[in-house]
Amino acid sequence: MSEKQLTNPTPSSIDNSLHINRIRVGVLGFGGLGEAAARLLTPKQEMIWVAAADKKGYAYDPNGLNCDRAITTYKSQGSLGYLEPTGTLSNQAISDLIEKAKTSVDGYFLALPNLPNTFMASVARQFIASGWRGVLVDALKRTSAVEQLLTLKDELQGAGITYMTGCGATPGLLTAAAALAAQSYAEIHTVKITFGVGIANWEAYRATIREDIAHLPGYDVEKATQMSDAEVEALLNRTNGILALENMEHADDVMLELAGICDRDRVTVGGVVDTRNPQKPLSTNVQITGRTFEGKISTHTFTLGDETSMAANVCGPAFGYLKAGVSLHRRGIYGLFTAAEVMPQFVR
Incomplete structure (x- = not known):
């Protein structure tokens, strides 16, 4: 082997590589889990939080959203749409955000309530119809909700979407x-x-x-x-x-x-x-x-x-599965997968 082949990368070169190749993440829903997801993502080197949506609006910044400012704005004004200068008020925030950030988000965590029971499948259909390609992760609970997604398996595969379902704490x-x-x-x-x-x-x-x-x-x-x-x-x-x-x-x-x-x-x-x-x-x-x-x-x-919170046990696995989903997606593997089929990858 040459001397160059034997040389190990320095910590700084690893850090630079992580920064350049960071997975660009969106969070749909900004209730308790959505807020926790933003907090969890902030110190990560391998992921960057660039997009989020709630019922009344969305925020998008390809350079990364500020967690503290986003949470303060949401708590005081009720929507990320008021976040200056990256927020936009909208009555169809999810579809508008998908279109706005179509080529700039690698994966979304769907931190959305599954009430009614058909809601998550309807969101999946929005992504399929939009032409967006990437990774979706949810923390669904109900068997019937996952069964609805199973009927979309072929459509998700055809759309170039890698969907990881049931990836919270339980299921997950x-x-x-x-x-x-x-x-x-x-x-x-x-x-x-x-x-x-x-x-x-x-x-x-x-x-x-x-x-x-x-x-x-x-x-x-x-x-x-x-x-x-x-x-x-x-x-x-x-x-x-x-x-x-x-x-x-x-x-x-x-x-x-x-x-x-x-x-x-x-x-x-x-x-x-x-x-x-x-x-x-x-x-x-x-x-x-x-x-x-x-x-x-x-x-x-x-x-x-006992010291680990619900948010830690839901959001941590969700992003571990999102990273695993991105790995699959980059290899051209699309469709629907569950937390029992794929190992999550730790997000540094």
Whole structure:
């Protein structure tokens, strides 16, 4: 080998390379998860946050948006459309942003509420119709919502879009852990996901809380969607801010089934959400029980640290999967993938 071949790149040359090749990211939705996504992206070297949209407008800057200014503007004026000088008010913010930044965004994190249940599929159709090519990542919860996206698999592939679905915490991080842990077994008997979420103020995650309410006995997606903030507050007052959820319709089941790990009826998801305390009411974990090739029955348990927030456990994996999606897209691999099919890549 030549001396040049043996020379390792210096840290500064690596940093420069990362800066030049940074993945340009957009965030759709600027509620609790959207804001957390912006905060998470700010220190990253491999990604740069250049676009975002909410219900009333969007902001776009190819050189990068300022996180603090964006959050301050959104909280004080109700829309990123007021962000000077990069904001634009719009009643069709998503489609306008897609068109505005058509060749300047590599991937979008869809930090959007899936209320109604058809919403995420309708957003995917907007991207398909626009002619945009790139990577989309969502943190969908419901099995039926993921099944709607599955019907768009061929259209997404034909449009040159690499779509990563179910890439939050659950489905997402815990589904991927189950897929990995399953390798110890010849047969999977059960996958049990139990989550604990603590948030100081439910209003910071209004859409997420409404999606959780839709899983309660006596409620559904339509009813939860139509609830006013006052009605949500009244419900939480009756439960002391606690939402106890069992046998949820969670897409971990269809994702693990699609990956060939187990039938969906062997997967259960439930948990407790405390809307008045940032401390988790219980530790989030996934238990995978199965039979080894020697005939032994055993259980693997993967537990998340209590100090990690819902936002960290959703947004971190989402951008890890976005990076993996960009790697696939640059190799000409398009279509629909789930968190149980592809390993996320750590974003430096």
